[in-house]
Amino acid sequence: MRRTALSEEILLTVEKPARYIGNEVNSVLKDKTQVDIRFAMCFPDVYEIGMSHLGIQILYSMFNTFDDVWCERVYSPWTDLHAIMKEKNIPLFALESQDPILDFDFLGITLQYEMCYTNVLQILDLSHIPLYAADRNEAHPIVIGGGPCTYNPEPLADFFDLFYIGEGETAYRKLLDLYKECKRKGFGRQEFLRRASHINGIYVPSLYTVEYDDEGLIRAFTPVYDDVPSVIHKEIEMNVSDTYYPLNPVVPFIKVTQDRVVLEIQRGCIRGCRFCQAGMLYRPVRERDVNLLKSYAREMLDNTGYEEISLSSLSSSDYTHLEELINFLVDYAKEKKLNISLPSLRIDAFSLDVMSKIQDVRKSSLTFAPEAGSQRLRNVINKGLTEEVILEGARQAFLGGWTRVKLYFMLGLPTETEDDCRGIAELSNEIARLYYELIPKSERKGRVQIVASTSFFVPKPFTPFQWAKMCKKNDFLKKAHFVNECMHEQLNSKSIKYNYHEADVSILEGVFARGDRRLSAVIVKAYENGCLFDSWTETFREEPWIRAFDECGISMDFYTARERSLDEILPWDMIDIGVSKDFLKREWDKAINETVTPNCRISCSGCGARIFGGGVCYES
Amino acid sequence: MKVRIRFKKEGVMKYIGHLDVMRYFQKLLRRSDIPIAYSQGLSPHQIMSFAMPLSTGLESDGEYVDIEITQRVTSLEAVRRMNANNVEGIEILSFKELPDGAKNAMASISAADYEVSFRDGYRPAFSCIDILRKMYDEDCINVVKKTRKSESVVDIKPGIYEIEGDDDKIHFCLSCGSVLNIKPELVIEAAFNREGEDLPEYALSIRRNEIYTDIDGKRVSLDMIGTDII
Ligand code: SF4
Numbered sequence: 068m069r070r071t072a073l074s075e076e077i078l079l080t081v082e083k084p085a086r087y088i089g090n091e092v093n094s095v096l097k098d099k100t101q102v103d104i105r106f107a108m109c110f111p112d113v114y115e116i117g118m119s120h121l122g123i124q125i126l127y128s129m130f131n132t133f134d135d136v137w138c139e140r141v142y143s144p145w146t147d148l149h150a151i152m153k154e155k156n157i158p159l160f161a162l163e164s165q166d167p168i169l170d171f172d173f174l175g176i177t178l179q180y181e182m183c184y185t186n187v188l189q190i191l192d193l194s195h196i197p198l199y200a201a202d203r204n205e206a207h208p209i210v211i212g213g214g215p216c217t218y219n220p221e222p223l224a225d226f227f228d229l230f231y232i233g234e235g236e237t238a239y240r241k242l243l244d245l246y247k248e249c250k251r252k253g254f255g256r257q258e259f260l261r262r263a264s265h266i267n268g269i270y271v272p273s274l275y276t277v278e279y280d281d282e283g284l285i286r287a288f289t290p291v292y293d294d295v296p297s298v299i300h301k302e303i304e305m306n307v308s309d310t311y312y313p314l315n316p317v318v319p320f321i322k323v324t325q326d327r328v329v330l331e332i333q334r335g336c337i338r339g340c341r342f343c344q345a346g347m348l349y350r351p352v353r354e355r356d357v358n359l360l361k362s363y364a365r366e367m368l369d370n371t372g373y374e375e376i377s378l379s380s381l382s383s384s385d386y387t388h389l390e391e392l393i394n395f396l397v398d399y400a401k402e403k404k405l406n407i408s409l410p411s412l413r414i415d416a417f418s419l420d421v422m423s424k425i426q427d428v429r430k431s432s433l434t435f436a437p438e439a440g441s442q443r444l445r446n447v448i449n450k451g452l453t454e455e456v457i458l459e460g461a462r463q464a465f466l467g468g469w470t471r472v473k474l475y476f477m478l479g480l481p482t483e484t485e486d487d488c489r490g491i492a493e494l495s496n497e498i499a500r501l502y503y504e505l506i507p508k509s510e511r512k513g514r515v516q517i518v519a520s521t522s523f524f525v526p527k528p529f530t531p532f533q534w535a536k537m538c539k540k541n542d543f544l545k546k547a548h549f550v551n552e553c554m555h556e557q558l559n560s561k562s563i564k565y566n567y568h569e570a571d572v573s574i575l576e577g578v579f580a581r582g583d584r585r586l587s588a589v590i591v592k593a594y595e596n597g598c599l600f601d602s603w604t605e606t607f608r609e610e611p612w613i614r615a616f617d618e619c620g621i622s623m624d625f626y627t628a629r630e631r632s633l634d635e636i637l638p639w640d641m642i643d644i645g646v647s648k649d650f651l652k653r654e655w656d657k658a659i660n661e662t663v664t665p666n667c668r669i670s671c672s673g674c675g676a677r678i679f680g681g682g683v684c685y686e687s
Numbered sequence: 688m689k690v691r692i693r694f695k696k697e698g699v700m701k702y703i704g705h706l707d708v709m710r711y712f713q714k715l716l717r718r719s720d721i722p723i724a725y726s727q728g729l730s731p732h733q734i735m736s737f738a739m740p741l742s743t744g745l746e747s748d749g750e751y752v753d754i755e756i757t758q759r760v761t762s763l764e765a766v767r768r769m770n771a772n773n774v775e776g777i778e779i780l781s782f783k784e785l786p787d788g789a790k791n792a793m794a795s796i797s798a799a800d801y802e803v804s805f806r807d808g809y810r811p812a813f814s815c816i817d818i819l820r821k822m823y824d825e826d827c828i829n830v831v832k833k834t835r836k837s838e839s840v841v842d843i844k845p846g847i848y849e850i851e852g853d854d855d856k857i858h859f860c861l862s863c864g865s866v867l868n869i870k871p872e873l874v875i876e877a878a879f880n881r882e883g884e885d886l887p888e889y890a891l892s893i894r895r896n897e898i899y900t901d902i903d904g905k906r907v908s909l910d911m912i913g914t915d916i917i
Contacts, residue, residue: 068698069775075806076889079744084702090774092714318714320707372714372772404731427729 072160081148085320086114089162092318097137105171106138107161111186117142119325126235129311139163143186159193168194174208178216181579182602188594219528219639224272225587233268233302236310264295268302285636300643305681308356315370327375328367336381337667341449344527351682357388377408384413414460432471440490446661471516478546479524479538492553495519499559520566523573528639531654537577537627543570571609577627583638589619647675689785691913697746700776705740719768724755738792747895751792751909762915783913797901801859801871802894809890818878830877
């Protein structure tokens with residue numbers, strides 16, 4: 068019978084023991100004596116979040132198709148178990164074998180958001196792996212990072228042996244083969260890392276030195292050896308219709324955030340919103356074959372027993388065969404008694420028709436993401452959505468019976484003025500007004516419900532705003548309070564609800580998004596001060612973070628509240644994502660001049676991603 | 688056609704709570720292509736009802752779930768398919784057609800068998816079975832039953848049908864259902880209290896062996912109500 072790393076008593080003491088026992092449908096068991104490489108794949112957050120992540124499922128199934136590899140999963144123990152493991156000195160284990168992480172060859176950690184960085188240290192700490200890569204020896208697994216945050220891995224540079232920059236499907240096999248070769252030849256850890264740095268997409272932070280000038284700016288970033296490349300090119304899967312896909316995804320016992328079959332219909336985005344990092348990182352757009360997606364859908368539903376399916380991409384409405392795919396899914400869902408959950412589609416006649424077929428119109432809501440309150444500012448951020456389009460969508464929806472509207476905006480965007488902020492309230496009001504104008508009193512069932520939410524803008528690497536100054540905490544809150552006041556001044560304010568949240572997490576996100584190697588020390592201090600699960604409102608505490616920065620003598624403002632000059636060496640300059648710095652500069656310039664850049668299907672703007680030889684760049 | 692499924696739940700599956708077991712079965716039935724019937728309406732759900740929730744931490748050889756199917760499938764085939772799609776720790780033991788008019792499992796339960804032992808390090812100094820036997824010989828066994836809102840004194844004697852075994856393994860047959868629902872830990876706690884001790888949490892390892900219904904005053908296993916589909 069299955070063994071558990073934790074005792075029965077511990078499992079019955081902690082909240083949701085199912086997080087720690089493995090044994091799920093489609094989880095992979097292998098004979099550890101029959102594989103060459105044991106790979107622990109970690110999402111450094113609680114099980115329910117980690118299990119909802121498609122990228123992990125893709126890599127998990129890819130690794131396990133390799134006969135010589137056994138890939139297992141590991142997630143952050145929740146705070147209750149964390150305390151027990153620390154107290155009793157129980158080592159962190161992988162779910163499948165329940166074996167300690169120390170027994171593994173690799174520990175791969177996906178870095179999806181900056182606020183998981185203390186959880187990364189928790190994983191290392193509980194695994195009994197030294198936090199600093201420099202302190203590790205042959206007995207320790209190779210710690211490898213992947214995911215969007217690795218496009219600026221510098222704040223974590225000291226903790227990782229290497230980073231995999233780019234999409235996971237392409238270069239892992241090479242890395243694993245190199246590892247086996249090094250083992251066979253008796254080469255040590257250092258030799259392996261040195262050789263790994265020659266593989267495209269692999270960045271070994273210990274093989275570079277950074278020098279700073281008197282103001283703390285980077286003066287030079289240099290490889291330690293001649294054979295170590297000075298630029299790391301991202302990896303990209305150009306053939307998305309013929310690559311790994313998890314047709315047998317692991318099915319959790321407990322309810323997780325994404326508790327359904329997920330079909331990734333395309334990678335990348337044609338839009339080029341200037342605040343959006345994903346839109347730049349995953350260029351160019353590559354679509355999956357629609358017939359392939361249909362067969363994936365059938366197979367995955369059969370293999371999991373899930374009753375729900377959803378689509379995933381950055382902008383599903385831009386998928387060429389969306390209508391065909393959705394019509395297929397709607398029919399299939401009817402036959403098989405399935406639910407479809409649609410990502411937020413552009414609101415138009417087609418999407419409204421589909422939505423009315425698959426959900427209760429009165430209970431569901433429309434979602435618009437204008438991101439900025441005025442057309443001027445929307446031009447700055449290159450968000451194509453205009454007020455006319457929003458109002459036309461809302462008009463059709465109200466006539467179709469919808470009464471709930473969700474609006475998403477950002478505060479603190481470059482060049483933002485009071486007028487732009489007021490525009491958020493005015494647009495919300497305008498939509499409410501339209502409803503009352505359109506729907507006669509006798510047909511109304513109560514008020515229209517407009518929910519406007521704002522988040523605080525965080526400049527990200529590899530976007531045209533990577534040079535921008537970020538607001539300070541008080542500026543953010545002032546803006547939110549101002550929007551709130553404006554909401555109250557609106558005629559239809561009773562129909563509008565306005566949401567915003569605290570700004571402290573956004574500031575930290577801003578620091579780490581564009582941070583450098585000197586921040587590693589702060590993260591260690593914060594972890595020692597008790598920070599963990601910082602992305603959770605219930606566990607986040609600002610005070611220990613502030614203390615950590617003070618103790619390290621590092622200023623947050625240096626990273627957030629300063630506009631960077633165009634010739635400053637940025638911590639992530641050694642990474643090449645295909646999109647050129649020149650293009651980003653042009654876009655930054657156009658943003659200031661409030662000039663819109665057309666999307667990739669209207670015309671190519673020469674961003675540089677053509678170099679990958681496929682996708683939307685070669686469509687016509 | 689109404690069908691009763693008997694299954695075993697053991698090993699690490701004891702950590703999966705009742706609601707999650709229900710969700711597990713919904714998916715299991717789909718994976719196994721069992722022609723399960725759905726309710727009508729805008730959001731159809733599978734027609735399925737479990738006899739009696741099993742608390743987290745307990746194992747069982749006799750769990751029951753009633754479903755409705757739209758097409759005939761033989762018991763052998765259904766059991767085979769479901770077990771091929773099962774995880775370790777859940778095993779389908781039978782899949783039987785219920786006669787017309789049979790009460791659903793939940794409505795008909797009357798008693799259950801349990802097998803109880805002490806987890807390592809929790810065995811008391813006194814002989815638990817001796818105390819239990821003595822208690823059982825008395826006319827009434829008053830215990831304090833606590834609910835979230837109130838405390839009340841209940842005589843549990845009428846709900847204890849059998850106590851057997853030894854200090855390694857104690858067998859109980861206890862009343863369950865809506866009238867008098869008695870859990871084995873309640874009986875053992877009563878024995879501990881007699882010795883002036885409290886029953887520590889996690890002391891007991893419990894396995895449910897069977898659930899019964901009452902037919903003409905006789906206990907009949909829920910499994911005996913249905914017949915194999917051939
Ligand atoms: S090269 Fe042109 S078409 Fe290709 S991603 Fe860049 S802007 Fe779009």
